[in-house]
Structure formats: C-alpha cells, structure tokens
Amino acid sequence: MPGNLPQDGLAAVVKRDCPTCVMAAPVLGELARRGALAVYTQDDPFFPETVSGPIDDTALDVSHRLKIEIVPTLIRFEAGREVGRTYGWDRGEWERLSGIAGLGRDLPDARPGCGAKNVEPGVIERLRVRFNETGLKSRRIMIGDGEDEHEAMFARGWSDGLPLVPPTEERVLRMLDGTSRDPQEVLGLVPPDLAAATVEKIAVNAVMAGCKPEYLPVVLAAVEAVLEEQFAMHGVLATTMFVGPVAVVNGPIRRRIGMNAKGNALGQGNRANAAIGRALQLVIRNIGGGRPQEVDRATLGNPGKYTYCFAEDEEGSSWEPLSVERGAKQGQSAVTVFAGFGLQGVVDQKSRDPESLARSFASSLKAIHSVKLAPACDAMLVVCPEHHRTFRQAGWSRARLSEELHRLCEIPGEELVAGAKGIAEGGAPSLAGTTVNKFRPGGLLIVRAGGDAGMFSGIIGGWSAGGARGSLPVTKEVRN
Amino acid sequence: MTVLLDPTSERSPTIRPRLSRPESLDGLTVGILDIAKARGDVFLHRLGERLSERGIAIKHYAKPTNTRVAPLPLRQQIAAEVNLVIEGLSD
Numbered sequence: 001m002p003g004n005l006p007q008d009g010l011a012a013v014v015k016r017d018c019p020t021c022v023m024a025a026p027v028l029g030e031l032a033r034r035g036a037l038a039v040y041t042q043d044d045p046f047f048p049e050t051v052s053g054p055i056d057d058t059a060l061d062v063s064h065r066l067k068i069e070i071v072p073t074l075i076r077f078e079a080g081r082e083v084g085r086t087y088g089w090d091r092g093e094w095e096r097l098s099g100i101a102g103l104g105r106d107l108p109d110a111r112p113g114c115g116a117k118n119v120e121p122g123v124i125e126r127l128r129v130r131f132n133e134t135g136l137k138s139r140r141i142m143i144g145d146g147e148d149e150h151e152a153m154f155a156r157g158w159s160d161g162l163p164l165v166p167p168t169e170e171r172v173l174r175m176l177d178g179t180s181r182d183p184q185e186v187l188g189l190v191p192p193d194l195a196a197a198t199v200e201k202i203a204v205n206a207v208m209a210g211c212k213p214e215y216l217p218v219v220l221a222a223v224e225a226v227l228e229e230q231f232a233m234h235g236v237l238a239t240t241m242f243v244g245p246v247a248v249v250n251g252p253i254r255r256r257i258g259m260n261a262k263g264n265a266l267g268q269g270n271r272a273n274a275a276i277g278r279a280l281q282l283v284i285r286n287i288g289g290g291r292p293q294e295v296d297r298a299t300l301g302n303p304g305k306y307t308y309c310f311a312e313d314e315e316g317s318s319w320e321p322l323s324v325e326r327g328a329k330q331g332q333s334a335v336t337v338f339a340g341f342g343l344q345g346v347v348d349q350k351s352r353d354p355e356s357l358a359r360s361f362a363s364s365l366k367a368i369h370s371v372k373l374a375p376a377c378d379a380m381l382v383v384c385p386e387h388h389r390t391f392r393q394a395g396w397s398r399a400r401l402s403e404e405l406h407r408l409c410e411i412p413g414e415e416l417v418a419g420a421k422g423i424a425e426g427g428a429p430s431l432a433g434t435t436v437n438k439f440r441p442g443g444l445l446i447v448r449a450g451g452d453a454g455m456f457s458g459i460i461g462g463w464s465a466g467g468a469r470g471s472l473p474v475t476k477e478v479r480n
Numbered sequence: 481m482t483v484l485l486d487p488t489s490e491r492s493p494t495i496r497p498r499l500s501r502p503e504s505l506d507g508l509t510v511g512i513l514d515i516a517k518a519r520g521d522v523f524l525h526r527l528g529e530r531l532s533e534r535g536i537a538i539k540h541y542a543k544p545t546n547t548r549v550a551p552l553p554l555r556q557q558i559a560a561e562v563n564l565v566i567e568g569l570s571d
Binding site: 136138139140141142143144145149152153155156158166167168169172190193195196201204205208282286287288289 | 481482483484485486487488489490491494496
C-alpha cells in the first residue's frame with residue numbers, strides 16, 4: 001500500500017488539465033473539510049486550491065501503484081484496504097463512497113473524467129521500468145554517462161553498419177505492445193548459433209532496426225518463415241553466393257502500416273519496408289550470430305542484405321495475391337520469404353501482346369547466374385503495373401504466365417555444354433541433344449509491384465541451391 | 481547512465497575481451513611505437529634490433545608527444561600496416 005494514503009477515509013487522484021477535476025474541485029474541498037481526504041495531483045502540485053496541501057504526485061508513483069486510469073478517481077479505504085472506487089464525477093457514486101449527501105448540488109449529475117497521466121503512452125513504460133514490472137528477460141547493458149550510446153552499439157557489433165535506435169527498456173516495452181504474443185514465446189532457433197528467437201529478443205532487434213510497434217507482427221512472421229526448415233537459413237547465410245532473405249508482404253496489413261507497393265517499392269524511403277527487412281537481418285546477425293566474413297561467407301553479398309522487403313501491389317491487380325497462390329487465406333495478411341539477391345531490370349517498352357512480353361521476360365530470365373547454367377536457381381519476377389496490364393487485357397492469369405514462361409525457358413542442351421559459345425562454364429557434353437529448363441517446376445515466383453508509369457519489371461535472382469536441395473520459399477500468415 | 485537491452489543470444493560477455501596474444505611472431509609484422517617518453521627510443525630501438533635478428537618484420541612509428549593520444553592518421557597507419565604493436569609506456 002503506497003505511503004501517505006489514509007488508513008480509513010478517501011483518496012482522490014486529479015490533474016488540473018482535466019475539466020472534470022476542475023469542476024469537482026469545490027466538492028473535493030468540502031470532502032476535505034468534513035473528513036479524511038488525501039488529494040494526489042498529477043500535474044500541478046498546487047491544484048486544487050480548494051484543498052489545503054494537495055499531495056504532489058507529479059512523479060506519478062502513487063497513481064501508478066493505485067493503477068489509476070481516469071481522473072478524477074475517488075477511492076475509499078478501510079483499515080488500509082481499498083473497499084470502493086469511482087471514476088469521473090458521478091454524484092451518486094461520490095455520495096455513496098463518502099457517505100455524505102448533497103454533494104455538488106450546482107453540478108450536473110455526472111461527467112466523465114479524463115485519461116490519467118500515468119497511463120499515457122511513453123509514461124506508462126517509464127513507470128513499469130521504474131517499478132521493475134517489465135518482465136523483460138534480456139541482459140541489461142549499462143552505457144556510461146560519458147559514453148556515446150550509438151558508438152557503444154557499434155563497438156559491441158550489434159550494427160549492420162548503419163546507426164541503430166538504442167533498445168531501451170521503454171522502447172522494447174512499446175514494441176511488444178505491437179503483438180499479443182508472449183514475449184518469451186520461442187519462434188525457432190536462429191542459425192548459425194541456433195539460439196532461441198524469443199518474441200522479446202526479436203522486439204529488441206526490431207527497435208534497433210527502426211520499426212514501429214505495429215510492424216512487429218510482420219517481423220515475427222518473417223522470422224518464423226526464415227526459420228522453417230525448408231528455407232534453409234543457415235545455408236542462405238553461409239553460402240558464398242549473393243543471397244539473403246527477400247520478404248514480400250500481402251494482405252490488409254500492408255496498407256495499415258503504410259508499406260510501399262507502388263513507385264520505388266524495392267527502393268529506399270518507406271519506413272515499414274526498410275525497417276521490417278532490416279529487423280529480419282539484425283535478428284540473424286545478433287540472435288543467430290551470423291556475421292559477414294564469419295559464417296556469412298558471401299563473396300560479394302548484395303545491398304539487399306541491409307534490408308529487402310516490399311509489399312505486393314494487390315489493388316487493381318487481376319491476379320490473386322502471391323500469398324493466396326501459395327496457400328494463405330484471401331484477406332489474411334502474410335509474408336513470403338525468398339532467398340534472393342539484387343534486381344535485374346527487364347526493359348520492354350514495345351510489347352503490347354502477352355506472347356511477346358512473355359518471350360521478353362523469358363529471354364532475361366534465362367540469363368540469371370549465367371547463360372550457360374540450367375537449371376540455375378529459383379527466381380522472383382516482379383511485374384510492374386504497365387506490363388501487368390498487357391496480361392490482364394489478354395486474360396492471362398498468374399498461373400498462365402508462369403506456365404508460358406516455364407515453356408519459354410526451355411534451353412537446347414547444346415547451348416549449355418561447357419565451352420559452347422566460347423565460354424568454359426557449362427555442363428557435360430551429354431547435354432547435347434537434350435532440352436533443359438532454366439527453372440525447376442514451381443521455381444519461379446511472380447509478384448506485382450511498382451509505379452504506374454514505366455515498362456520496367458525486374459528479376460530477383462535466387463540461390464543456385466534452389467529447390468528442395470536448398471532453399472524453398474516459405475509463406476507465413478501474420479498473427480497479431 | 482543509459483540501460484540498453486542486449487539484442488544478442490548473450491553468449492559473449494558484456495565487456496569485450498582483449499584480443500588474445502599471438503602464440504608466435506612468425507610471419508607477423510611488429511610495429512614499434514615510440515610514444516616520446518625519455519629514453520624510450522633507446523629501449524625500443526634495441527628491442528627492434530633483437531626482433532630483426534630473429535627475422536621478424538619491424539616497422540617503427542613515433543608519437544609527436546607523450547602528452548596527447550596518437551593522431552588519428554598515425555593510428556590508422558599502424559592499424560593498416562602491422563599485426564601487433566609494442567610501445568614503451570614509461571621512462
């Protein structure tokens with residue numbers, strides 16, 4: 001029981017900023033004159049002037065311990081225990097609690113109160129930290145007063161090379177408000193260290209990446225997806241090839257959190273796109289211990305290993321969302337992860353029929369990794385709206401385009417033999433006389449994104465160990 | 481004092497350990513840094529001779545004054561050129 005509270009009598013919590021508290025101030029004065037009343041004031045230590053010696057609770061300690069949510073709150077204590085409480089101004093309730101009739105005759109019968117300061121966003125987290133009520137399990141790292149916290153984070157190796165948002169207890173608590181999941185729930189083991197990815201640890205990294213709390217469910221789904229066995233995150237990390245996880249978001253959460261599926265969707269400038277992809281990478285780095293030139297053996301890597309996340313442009317599309325094609329429910333938000341790298345542009349400003357455009361796409365697709373390698377890898381084709389229009393007008397579904405592209409990606413084996421075209425790279429002489437497809441069946445994902453203007457689609461190449469031998473794309477529904 | 485939550489799996493200590501000393505100097509380049517304390521140059525020069533006699537590559541550096549930290553270009557040069565540094569800290 002907080003100190004200074006009456007053993008027997010009334011306690012009121014008020015603030016000057018609340019018109020109902022100001023209105024009820026004369027009643028508080030009357031109650032103070034007629035019996036035991038302690039008035040705690042949240043903002044102005046001199047309010048209300050109708051009471052001699054209101055108690056300064058600008059630190060909000062008493063308010064927090066009494067779990068005040070609304071001001072004014074009137075509480076009755078008997079033998080040191082709370083026996084009744086009312087919120088706002090309600091004459092009947094105030095008379096019942098105080099045992100005094102005829103209170104505030106010139107006031108309306110009732111008026112709702114205002115939100116208490118101790119539960120304001122930003123304040124409640126500080127109080128929970130001060131009262132050691134966070135439940136957070138992560139080790140605390142003390143940064144000295146003379147130390148620059150940003151430099152301290154770099155020095156500890158937490159950064160991908162760019163500045164981080166310091167993961168204070170308050171920020172992590174706010175981040176965890178973005179999900180209803182238990183902070184200690186383990187989503188999986190993060191390679192290469194196979195360390196447990198708790199919701200809390202992911203939230204710490206999401207804070208550092210610059211996420212808002214409402215992005216957290218997407219980050220959690222993306223982490224769950226890359227930790228699925230078939231995604232082979234350890235291999236995606238450890239390979240000398242270019243790849244990292246590419247995350248594509250579908251469903252209503254895209255618009256709720258303001259993701260970009262339109263112009264420059266794969267580029268910079270959108271906080272949700274950037275921070276979600278970055279959080280995923282920081283989870284691999286910090287929880288999993290996956291760092292470049294250590295277990296991450298990439299020869300070149302690619303800029304998408306800072307962050308590679310975008311939303312599919314579902315609005316105005318004649319195709320069902322990628323997530324639905326992959327088994328998620330229509331209208332359900334979901335994340336699909338793909339082990340990919342970079343972007344190879346496909347420029348075609350002249351094709352006006354789907355056959356020509358498909359041939360154009362296929363010609364570019366056949367160049368991934370090397371014109372001499374097939375099957376090479378999985379790939380993600382990002383179709384821009386102006387190219388999509390050609391398929392829509394011709395009634396081509398995503399499945400139809402996928403089938404046509406697969407057919408067009410058949411390559412005569414002669415072209416793939418080592419030494420053919422004057423290139424030593426290639427396969428065995430026995431390929432001659434055969435036909436080889438550039439992709440395994442189902443190895444081509446198709447999404448729609450981009451600005452309304454421009455006949456510029458893109459290809460995100462995959463990992464040579466694509467397919468069941470390596471990394472398979474994974475789709476996970478977003479849970480709140 | 482700022483308190484941050486550890487984003488890692490907490491498998492390493494919060495205080496970064498010093499780099500371990502090499503087991504051998506074979507194949508390494510040793511920097512010898514004279515911090516400009518009196519007669520430090522004499523001691524370090526002799527040390528350099530002894531290391532050279534053992535076939536170890538040596539590079540000499542000098543701070544302008546012992547009263548200030550080494551200038552950034554000098555620190556960067558040393559970090560880029562040698563594997564470890566020996567310096568004489570006192571008179």
